[in-house]
Amino acid sequence: MKRKFAPLFAAGVLVVSQLLLAACSNDSKKVDGKTENASYDPNSHLEVSWTAMLHTPSPPTDTVLKKIEEKTNATITFNWVPDASKEERITSALAAGELSDIVSLTMLTNSSVRNSLKSGMFWDVGEYLDDYDNLKLISDDVRTAASIDGKLYGVPFQKDLARSGLVIRKDWLDNLGLEVPTTLDELFEVARAFTEDDPDGNGKKDTVGFGDRNDLRYSSFKTISSYFGSPNGWKVEEDGSFTPEFVTKEYKDAMDFSRKMYEKGYLAKDFAVTAKTDQQQQFAQGKTGIYTGIVDIKNLKVLAEGIQDDMELEPVNKIKGPDGEYHIWSENSGVGGLLAFPKSEVKTEAELKRILKFVNDLINKDVYMLMTGGIEGTHYELESNGSIKILDNALWQKEVQPFSSSRPSEVTHSLVDADPKKQLANELIKENNEFAVLDPTVPLDSPTANERGTELQKITTDATIKYIMGEIDKKQFDAEVEKWRKAGGDQMAKEYAEAYKKSQN
Structure with missing residues (x-):
């Protein structure tokens, strides 16, 4: 070789x-x-x-x-x-x-x-x-x-x-007299305060609440939508039919939440063109105060060395949704x-x-x-x-x-991290198992998804991003969903339902 x-x-x-x-x-x-x-x-x-x-x-x-x-x-x-x-x-x-x-x-x-x-x-x-x-x-x-x-x-x-969650600047919370958020309303307020109330105390308006990146699945939106109670990809109805997440009320409520943050500047304006490494650097440099990805807490601290040595971070895995319950999406059911x-x-x-x-x-x-x-x-x-x-x-x-x-x-292997915050993050990730939301299509097969799934997903992903950025309204978003249906989305849902029924027998 x-x-x-x-x-x-x-x-x-x-x-x-x-x-x-x-x-x-x-x-x-x-x-x-x-x-x-x-x-x-x-x-x-x-x-x-x-x-x-x-x-x-x-x-x-x-x-x-x-x-x-x-x-x-x-x-x-x-x-x-x-x-x-x-x-x-x-x-x-x-x-x-x-x-x-x-x-x-x-x-x-x-x-x-x-x-x-x-x-x-x-x-x-x-x-x-x-x-x-x-x-x-x-x-x-x-x-x-x-x-x-x-x-x-x-x-x-x-x-x-389920490894998703938030990393929040604890020192910024303390500077502003705020508590760690436990609800969506409190999370929105933290994003606002981190943007408008000079959390780093430098007298300049140079911070943003949510940093983010150009990957809808691993950006703040997927986590926020799960807080709202959105399905993880698809929802299996009582009759065995499959409903895509982006037609549900919970998903659209999450879009409205993110759109409002974007309009007010609490969500990074350049998120649609920001790579993960740039998102991390922005956080490490003190430009943003909320990071989506609890698993990265130690890396963020390392990146901040020599720049913000006094940075204090807090991992957060529980944000109550409108139903008063906890939800967090699972990435491929542990795979x-x-x-x-x-x-x-x-x-x-x-x-x-x-x-x-x-x-x-x-x-x-x-x-x-x-x-x-x-x-x-x-x-x-x-x-x-x-x-x-x-x-x-x-x-x-x-x-x-x-x-x-x-x-x-x-x-x-189970290891204990000497960094108490990293160890806490590890424990919270384990705790996520209790309320993880699985994607029911992970073990199922759909010929249409295999052939055009990525292409179809791009339709609704682009539409979601455009809606958050205020480039389209709900009527236009729904038109994109209809395009998705006709291009193969409905067929994909049918195939998943058939595969699911077969798996239950």
Whole structure:
């Protein structure tokens, strides 16, 4: 197998090489320098390439990578894809068949991804998982949620059921004499005060309540709509029919809430063109005071070092909706995507088994710790109570953090974080399980969704953003929904209903 080259980075700016997803040659994979035959020792040295998502401004150094390679008896070539451009790059790679041995597919609702999975491009690994001590622990619920038509085309990324929530500037709340919000009205007031009442005390009107980004699913809107009680994607009616979230009263109430914040300037005016990393930087620089993504609380604190060292953050997971209840949307029912293995690169069953052994080893406690905390004594130390204390946040961010999003499981090992706010965030994420709202279509299949789902979703996503920004009114929004229906939305709902009925029998 030819070695692939990782993307280049210069001056802190990501420059993605055109070789990012360069195809492997048709040579058989080599183990310990020898061409593989029908079978080989699963503990033999492995050369493996991996297309993985990058959620940080730059890729990691090889300090921790070398340790991971030692523990897994592998030589790993990471092909990092910036999260902001993953849709374009992954779909292009799938269309061209230019893939790595392992491909992190985190967009399971993307029609191109689903079509590629269903086409037979990737190995069905369902029958193999129980042969490995860590992989066999993947629950039946997670396997079902990650399957398409009963086939599991990769190892599921195991994540908590619902990781959404808010991170709020606690020091700004204290400066303004405000309490942590518990209702939507209180949240709106905090957004107002953070925009209008000089929360940082510098005498300038240079702050905004909600920072945000150009991804409706992971922006403030999806979380706010779930607070209002909106379905997560779809709602199953009593008669078994499926109703899309964006025609419900709760979704439209959330649109009105966000539109009002946008009109008054409490929601960042540039959210529609802001990438996740820019959203994080704006928060770290003290330009915004509310961030959507409770899981990122430690990263935000790290980014603020040397800029706002006195920043105090508060994770929030409970905002009561109009019905007085708590709701939070679940991302793919605890499945963060798939570690998928293309048959064009992983050519034999024996080769597949060796790579599955590699993935299994990544879940071992020692490797998990490398991908989470780094090297003990260099990046972290264990406190007497078993908590992890990061020794140098800047070093950890540079050498460790990029690996964390590639951990196959975030639920197998329970760790205590020495940062009390990060530990609180972890506990609140666990608590979200009690009121998580699942997407009923996750385990279901729709031919129309597979063929045109992403295209159809863009109609209603664009319409929602335009409504929030005041570019269209409700009548025009409804016209876009009607366009969605005629273009295949109603057919998709029908197919989901049929698949759901079949699954209940």
